[in-house]
Amino acid sequence: MAYDQNNIFAKILKGEIPCNKVYEDDFALAFHDINPQAPIHVLVIPKGDYVSMADFTADAPAELVTGFFRAVGTVAKQLELVEPGYRILANAGVNAHQEVPHLHIHIFGGRPLGPMLTRETL
Numbered sequence: 001m002a003y004d005q006n007n008i009f010a011k012i013l014k015g016e017i018p019c020n021k022v023y024e025d026d027f028a029l030a031f032h033d034i035n036p037q038a039p040i041h042v043l044v045i046p047k048g049d050y051v052s053m054a055d056f057t058a059d060a061p062a063e064l065v066t067g068f069f070r071a072v073g074t075v076a077k078q079l080e081l082v083e084p085g086y087r088i089l090a091n092a093g094v095n096a097h098q099e100v101p102h103l104h105i106h107i108f109g110g111r112p113l114g115p116m117l118t119r120e121t122l
């Protein structure tokens with residue numbers, strides 16, 4: 001799938017749309033999800049044109065792959081989620097209901113999160 005330069009996270013990265021920023025470095029930007037599914041729900045996105053994990057891990061420079069994953073860990077620490085625990089999730093493609101075609105990792109926390117998937121989804 002070709003990267004859509006006009007997707008909403010591309011616009012956030014370009015500064016065309018505001019976000020509630022949590023963290024930023026050379027490799028990643030993290031911001032609060034506009035429709036939170038947990039008391040803490042933050043999205044971490046890489047600074048590059050990648051749709052999902054497959055093209056990111058295949059095509060991104062090693063420095064960006066490392067920097068992005070480091071940023072996810074840094075944000076979890078910054079949000080004080082390491083000790084109580086948290087969940088990370090990345091939707092990819094139609095079956096996962098990916099809505100925004102720019103790679104993003106969700107960080108959920110702030111309460112016990114229950115089982116990973118509901119039984120109906122098996």
Ligand code: AMP
Pocket residue numbers: 008017019031032033034035036043090091097098099100101
């Ligand atoms: P996904 O289904 O994994 O693609 O999730 C996309 C997420 O992006 C959803 O949780 C949305 O609530 C969130 N979202 C969409 N637009 C924005 C926005 N402008 N700022 C912050 N989060 C957004």
